[in-house]
Amino acid sequence: MGPYTITYFGVRGRCGALRIMMADQGQEWKEILMDFADWTKGDLKASCVFGQLPKFEDGGLVLYQSNAILRHLGRNHDAYGKDGKEAARIDMMCDGVEDLRLKYGKMIYQEYDTGKDQYIKDLPNHLDKFEAVMAKNKTGFLVGDKPSFADYSLFEVLLNHLVLCSSCLDTSPSLKSFVEKMSARPKIKAFLGSDAYKKLPINGNGKP
Numbered sequence: 141m142g143p144y145t146i147t148y149f150g151v152r153g154r155c156g157a158l159r160i161m162m163a164d165q166g167q168e169w170k171e172i173l174m175d176f177a178d179w180t181k182g183d184l185k186a187s188c189v190f191g192q193l194p195k196f197e198d199g200g201l202v203l204y205q206s207n208a209i210l211r212h213l214g215r216n217h218d219a220y221g222k223d224g225k226e227a228a229r230i231d232m233m234c235d236g237v238e239d240l241r242l243k244y245g246k247m248i249y250q251e252y253d254t255g256k257d258q259y260i261k262d263l264p265n266h267l268d269k270f271e272a273v274m275a276k277n278k279t280g281f282l283v284g285d286k287p288s289f290a291d292y293s294l295f296e297v298l299l300n301h302l303v304l305c306s307s308c309l310d311t312s313p314s315l316k317s318f319v320e321k322m323s324a325r326p327k328i329k330a331f332l333g334s335d336a337y338k339k340l341p342i343n344g345n346g347k348p
């Protein structure tokens with residue numbers, strides 16, 4: 141498998157979950173960091189299927205769309221469930237995480253000053269859906285008994301929310317335990333402690 145290459149801007153953004161997943165799976169990858177000034181010249185943008193990054197290369201396969209890349213990693217690294225039914229539920233949970241990620245992105249990029257407080261107030265209504273699934277599965281993961289790509293995506297989005305509001309998981313015991321256990325997995329712990337991870341801001345506009 142691989143070698144993998146990610147081309148993206150110098151932020152965690154849409155690559156946060158991918159990087160954590162590759163680190164946990166013991167998969168090395170190469171980073172091409174795109175300077176925004178170079179990006180605005182337009183040559184790379186014109187070559188991207190949707191005119192956006194990340195771009196992900198697995199040998200000759202070139203992919204765009206972060207969730208498609210997560211699914212590809214799920215297939216390559218046996219993190220897509222043990223059968224079709226688990227895979228379908230993992231897809232469902234990944235799409236649920238995407239809905240939360242989009243709400244978060246809208247607040248960060250468009251409504252930070254006017255909408256942050258209300259967003260935090262509403263957050264329990266969104267997190268309790270994931271809490272219920274996590275509590276019901278009882279394995280410490282969303283589906284099955286080992287991490288899938290949806291778990292990495294949820295984990296990363298929860299880390300971002302904890303920066304936004306450090307108490308946001310206080311009423312979600314299963315999610316809190318999930319974040320603690322994922323953070324303690326040796327390869328994730330090493331990655332989250334690395335300069336490569338710590339030096340990158342969460343979001344492109346610098347908002348936490």
Ligand code: GDS
Pocket residue numbers: 153154185191192193194204205206207242245249344
């Ligand atoms: N669905 C895609 C994925 O999941 O991979 C989204 C990819 C994406 O948004 N890439 C951004 C990009 O390449 C960087 S993430 N931007 C350069 C460009 O468009 O030219 N995205 C919506 C989302 O994440 O769902 C955003 O809100 C991004 N914002 C977050 S940075 C605008 C501006 O300058 O304000 N031209 C671009 C802002 C922007 O891309």
